Amino acid sequence: MTEQSKDTRSHILAVGRSLTARQGFTGVGLNELLKAACVPKGSFYHYFASKEAYGCALLEDFVAQYRESLGSTLSRQDQPARTRLLAYFEEWLARQTSPDVQQRCLVVKLSAEIADLSPDMSRILQNGVTGIIASLTKTLEDGAADGSIAPMQDADQLAQSIYHQWLGASLIAGLSHDDAPLRSAMEATRQAISPPDL
Template identity: 65%
Template sequence: MEPQKDTRSLILSTGRRLTAKRGYTGVGLSDLLKEAGVPKGSFYHYFPSKEAYGCAVLDDFIQEYNARLGSSLRQPEMDARTRFLAYFEDWHRNQVSPNPEDRCLVVRLSAEVADLSPTMSRILQQGVIGIVEHLANTLEEGVADGTIGPLGDPSAMAETIYHMWLGASLVASLSHDDASLKSAMRATQELIPRL
């Protein structure tokens, strides 16, 4: 990797780690630069504003997440229903992890950036659309391979389940326990019955 790209990547990875812990508004530019060990000029060389930087952090997260999501939902040794449920088992595990970096930035930042930046909101919204599409494809595969019973509209079902998990994750954050995530898993299993 060339040095310029290394510096940009360092700023983004440091920022993502800090944002996972403190939220977007909780990360000041001076904290970010100190933690990354880069001068202020380097930041503005890559990002014309904090919002542009925030957009880059989200773009980076969404790209990485979609790559991981695609590979986790395409494991040939598992049937589609098992892969679908495994995705949410991982979600549950990550959301209760003591490491904030394991948790989903979509969950962490959705409410925070909604009013701050239309551009950041759009990036998150597009990320959610991509995630739901992956999930819908997996549901369709499950219906086709016979591991999931008939579903009226797999896309609508994927969206409903994803939204339920977003809400369950927010409740888990507020309550500091995972009862809502366990409830979401039970509901998910009921919503995608075996054939």
């Protein structure tokens, strides 16, 4: 694929992500996407065999970018693990309450919508979630090892519980247009990963 082809494909995905963040996946028609991206239909089908294939590429792109940003937060070895975890969730809170809807998590936006719509898209999202939970689990284990988080019986179970709480809080915050559920999740997370002396 030439650089120009990569640029065109990336441009379509970037425009699509912006539209999808605002309207959901099914809410974005192909003609609307083509018009917003200023590309002809032939160019779209050169890169994507169908709207579902485009949706898969959109999610793969999002998951890859998210993993990169996640790694830069959770993998910083110059900070205790508890600090890294709290920074990750503080960033989540900031993104989900940002007036810029493109900052918000597509997992939150699309998980319910595509569950029965596309097995392939659902699989990509699930793989992304599995990767996130694995990173959170590793950071919890790091925290128990470096002494910044009290020892726990099952780091993976705790990571899942915290992540699911944040997903639920994000959905409720979106429905209510109130950040209180996210702030409650933040406080619950602080307590769940308390230092050993608390």
